[in-house]
Amino acid sequence: MWISAKFQLLLVKEFQRLKEEEQKALCWSAKRELAKINYHIHIDAIKQHLIPAELTPQQVSVIYASEADVLNMALFGMMATAWREANPALKGNIRDYATINELICLSNMENINAVLINEGFPQRERLIKLNKIAIQQMSVLQDVENRKLLR
Numbered sequence: 001m002w003i004s005a006k007f008q009l010l011l012v013k014e015f016q017r018l019k020e021e022e023q024k025a026l027c028w029s030a031k032r033e034l035a036k037i038n039y040h041i042h043i044d045a046i047k048q049h050l051i052p053a054e055l056t057p058q059q060v061s062v063i064y065a066s067e068a069d070v071l072n073m074a075l076f077g078m079m080a081t082a083w084r085e086a087n088p089a090l091k092g093n094i095r096d097y098a099t100i101n102e103l104i105c106l107s108n109m110e111n112i113n114a115v116l117i118n119e120g121f122p123q124r125e126r127l128i129k130l131n132k133i134a135i136q137q138m139s140v141l142q143d144v145e146n147r148k149l150l151r
Contacts (some may be wrong), residue, residue: 075109
């Protein structure tokens with residue numbers, strides 16, 4: 001670096017770029033892990049209360065997909081298929097492109113939906129309750145984020 005100022009600048013810029021890429025990778029990984037927190041609790045409630053033993057594997061996957069879409073509708077306002085149709089160029093699913101606040105809310109909603117399933121609430125009622133909860137939680141999370149930005 002002491003030989004050339006140009007080389008030093010290049011080295012510093014490359015180091016900054018690598019650190020930024022590292023932060024992006026860490027953030028993505030943390031977001032995905034956060035989304036998985038209550039996944040098993042949610043899946044277990046579906047398995048225990050919504051899936052009769054006599055169903056075929058294909059019928060079982062339809063039930064799991066239907067319950068995932070309850071959460072998607074409550075939080076994002078659309079089902080996975082509608083998102084894929086609206087975003088054909090993007091790989092992955094709607095949750096891969098969710099913000100950290102949306103993933104926090106989604107994780108909470110998985111837990112709440114599991115409780116509602118365990119208590120025997122019909123899917124339509126759960127969707128309405130979850131949507132109200134999503135609106136309230138996203139409002140709180142956005143407010144917290146806005147207060148941090150003001151500082």
